């Protein structure tokens with residue numbers, strides 16, 4: 001890593017929403033007023049005392065924060081280092097996604113919006129959105145790829161029980177990318193009364209920055225928790241899986257400017273990076289526009305989006321958020337990948353060694369432990385982004 005890195009520009013986008021060359025807002029004209037309103041108001045609304053108090057209260061009493069930072073003794077012994085798991089799997093609804101949906105529902109409320117839409121892959125973001133809509137008595141429509149509806153059936157049932165309408169996306173690979181396209185289409189048709197809760201650090205500016213800020217509570221807690229147990233608020237490594245990149249953005253956020261902290265982002269290699277069935281965006285992607293922002297994405301020479309593949313629905317996405325594209329380009333973060341098989345193995349291993357069944361997405365972050373060299377005194381924090389209940393059907397096939 002060179003010292004010429006502008007750390008501020010890594011953490012905060014410029015006024016047009018650019019992290020280096022990535023970001024911005026590439027939207028149809030119909031959505032311009034919505035995105036402009038959000039851009040003008042998101043910082044002033046979220047920085048009020050009233051908003052912060054409401055956000056912190058719901059994070060604490062509804063989502064169950066702070067989540068524990070668990071010293072994984074058995075894993076630590078195995079790898080000859082110190083491994084801590086940031087237990088986002090213990091959040092209400094089973095993943096980090098609720099941190100962001102609580103923030104955005106409060107923002108939607110402040111903007112006077114009555115109809116909420118969302119896209120979802122694994123179903124975690126859809127469940128988190130349906131949950132906060134139930135809490136606030138707002139109408140909720142969730143777009144979900146038909147293939148994901150099949151492989152994440154328990155989450156579909158949860159959304160329905162919470163009162164949301166789940167609409168299948170039947171185009172393309174019938175996964176997250178297609179669900180996002182449908183949600184954008186809906187938003188274009190209902191620009192007045194509808195608020196779109198995006199589930200990751202993707203989409204047009206200001207979404208990536210807004211979602212990163214809501215998720216940054218993860219690294220804020222890691223800092224104070226580490227300080228208590230090790231006397232030092234800085235770890236040597238932070239590891240997180242990357243779909244769009246929201247749990248990684250949250251886990252990295254307060255360490256991005258701390259150049260001694262190594263940031264490891266793990267993408268889904270699917271059947272292997274060169275297999276033609278992969279979702280390893282930084283390895284396979286190039287600069288282009290997807291879902292409203294300029295970022296790295298998997299595309300053909302003439303700009304057609306390449307269908308991604310991952311065993312985990314939450315990582316089955318052909319792009320990454322602009323913050324991560326810039327962390328990759330600047331080499332501030334190291335991007336690695338794990339295959340479907342490696343993720344499965346890591347999930348079974350964590351279950352047996354620490355008594356925690358992780359989400360398949362999270363298992364990708366765990367899978368790289370075996371390839372990295374750690375020192376005895378290193379302090380390695382892994383963002384345990386979610387729990388594995390939703391993936392039981394897949395796990396059962398490999399018992």
Ligand SMILES: *Cc1c(COP(=O)(O)O)cnc(C)c1O
Nearest residue numbers: 124243244245246247314361386
């Ligand atoms: C959605 C999800 C992810 C991937 O999304 P990011 O925005 O990259 O965090 C990872 N883990 C879990 C458990 C998820 O639900």
